[in-house]
Amino acid sequence: MSVPRVLALVGLTGTGKTELAAEAARRTGAEIIGCDSMQVYRGLDVGTAKPSAELRGEIPHHLIDVVDPDDPMSAGRYAELARGAARAIQQRGRPIILCGGTGLYARAFAGGLIRGVTAETELRDELEALETETLFAELRQCDREAAARIPENDRVRILRAVEVARLGGRSLSDQHREHQFGDRPFELIWLALDMDRERLAERLELRIQKMFAGGLLDELCSLRAAYAADLKALQAIGYREAGLHLDGALSLEAAQAQAATATRRYAKRQRTWFRAEPGVRWLDAEDRETALRAMLRALG
Secondary structure (H helix, E strand, O other): OOOOEEEEEEEOOOOOHHHHHHHHHHHHOOEEEEOOOOOOEOOOOHHHOOOOHHHHHHOOEEOOOOEOOOOOOOHHHHHHHHHHHHHHHHHOOOOEEEEOOOHHHHHHHHHOOOOOOOOOHHHHHHHHOOOHHHHHHHHHHHOHHHHHHOOOOOHHHHHHHHHHHHHHOOOHHHHHHHHOOOOOOOEEEEEEEEOOHHHHHHHHHHHHHHHHHOOHHHHHHHHHHHOOOOOHHHHOOOHHHHHHHHOOOOOHHHHHHHHHHHHHHHHHHHHHHHHOOOOEEEEEOOOHHHHHHHHHHHHO
16 A cells, blocks of 8 residues: 655745645645644634634645644644544545644654653753753763754754753664654655745734734733633744733834744744755745645645
């Protein structure tokens, strides 16, 4: 039996992945699996640029609005749900598009995750208190291979690699080699969208302005009425800054500026993450026809 094919449309936030995936789905009958760590939460709509209800009514979307904000989603749990959705789509005889910018979720879907090393609160707190430079110096000592691969300012990945080495007694690189992300029930074709940095920065700033003007503050007020204000999901980019404005800590203009800056930094991290993934073909997000043709060939 052949391995099912999945087209993964990934890349940077604000590059139009949702719209491009929808157009490819219209032409091929594909169904879309969201790959966004925030769009899985019900009620977080404006601040996550979630596909509209109209679009989801037209084209089947999966892994969107699947849990409440106080029900944490992990990469492993996401992969299990997304793989189930992919198998169901395959059984219906329809093409599959994985669409989104959460790199860890995409990796988990494609090749599984290393199991057996669970974070410990005390150790995580200890590591969180250290400067990134200190963590990177330790990483050079315990896992030279990872230190050569991970950018010196990528605090999240540096911290995790140090944490794994301390907990497991073996480096993350050794575990990667053993695991080889070999749990691969699907054949993935990777396409990633990027665009000129200045152009993307302009788009992201406009996007943030539209979110605030489009009801982000009201949405956050409603969420806070139902959930604790410090809930992790409500600390996501956009929601965090909107919350600071609601609490009187930031003016509206400052909140928008900080959200735009955080979004640009997130896009930079996405670029770094996906450029480290093997087999990814990069496309100019502003050359929509070329990108669409690449998608249609992959789905064909």
